[in-house]
Amino acid sequence: MVAFDIIGNIAILHLDKVTRQNKKFAKVLLKKHKNIKSVYSQSKISGRLRIPKLRWIAGKKQTEILHKESGCVLKLDINKCYFSPRLGTDRLEIAKKVKRGEKVLVMFSGVAPYGIVIGKKSKAKEIYCIEISRMASKYAKENVRLNKLANIKIIQGDVKRIIPKLKTKFDRIVMARPQLKETFLKEAFKVSKLGTIIHFYDFVKEQNLKEVEYKITREAEKAKKKIKITKIKKVREIAPYKYHIRIDFRIK
Ligand SMILES: C[S@@+](CC[C@H](N)C(=O)[O-])C[C@H]1O[C@@H](n2cnc3c(N)ncnc32)[C@H](O)[C@@H]1O
Structure with a gap:
């Protein structure tokens, strides 16, 4: 069985190489699931913009989709923007905390x-x-309109350049970070205050979980902030014994 995600009406198979057997599997998917109109393969996600490398396998050639999640609709081009339906549960969990x-x-x-x-x-x-990609920001603005939300501000730009210009502090900061070395915690601390809750995401091997805690504590000390870690959650397994994790902490 090949692992796959469904985004809108597209099935995305997680494969490094597409074999004849995978093509057969794609055709079976199209036949069995009437809601799936296209099948693509995705090998790896790389670079700062986290754009997936996709290859068409079967069905309609289309990459712009409407995806439904938690009563919301999200429009995006899967060939030009990062999106993972596997984070849907985490998004709802965070929303319920607000x-x-x-x-x-x-x-x-x-x-x-x-x-x-x-x-x-x-x-x-x-x-x-805040999002650096022009393409993702364009869809983000459209998604705000599609969901008829008036209280969301989409700012296109680099977090490092935007944060120093913000004249406000936040009650909660969600750091759905790309898989890069840079922690961006310095920026998060700049717009935090007493009581701010930060949801920090990272990618770690099981045996390195403690190192993430040290990393956050070290950055907090540098920023002269006191923190209390309240939760460490494995959001999803991304490789054997390697996890996308979320660490929740509060400024005290
Ligand atoms: C892992 S994706 C997460 C996207 C989104 N939060 C989601 O769950 O679908 C990381 C995003 O960070 C953006 N990004 C990378 N470096 C950035 C920076 N310095 N400032 C703002 N956005 C950045 C990428 O373009 C990408 O869309």
């Missing part, structure tokens, strides 16, 4: 799935989304 009147910042917001789900499912006052 309290009435909160000011929320989503860094690395992509086509704005975290911002949109939070906007729909919580009583947040304002949600700022």
Whole structure:
């Protein structure tokens, strides 16, 4: 069995190489699932913009889709923007934590799935989304319109350049980081205050979980902030014994 995701009406098979057997499997998928109109393969996601490398296998050739999640609709081009339906549960979990009147910042917001789900499912006052990719930001703005949300601000640009210009502090910061070395915690601390909750994402091997805690604590000390880690969650397994994790902490 090949692992696959469904985004909108497209099935994405996670494969390094497409074999004849995979092509047969794609045709079976199209036949058995009437909601699937196209099948693509995705080998790896790389670079700062986290754009997947896709290859058409079967069905309709289309990459712009409408994906439904938690009562929200998300439009995006899977060939030009990062999006993972596997983070849907995490997005809803975060949205449920947001309290009435909160000011929320989503860094690395992509086509704005975290911002949109939070906007729909919580009583947040304002949600700022920062994303460097012009293409993802274009879809993010369209998604705000499609979901009829008035309290979301999409800011296209580099987190490092945008944060120093912001004249506000946030109650909650979602750091859905790309898989890069840079932690961007310095930027997060700049727009945090007493009580701010930060959701920090990382990619680690089981045996290195403690190192992430040290990394956060070290960065907090440098920024002269005191923190309390409240939760460490394995969001999903990305390779054997390697996890996409979320660390929740509070500024105290
Ligand atoms: C792993 S994706 C997450 C996207 C989105 N949060 C989601 O869940 O679909 C990381 C995103 O960070 C963006 N990115 C990378 N470096 C950035 C930077 N310095 N400032 C702003 N966005 C950045 C990429 O373009 C990409 O869309």
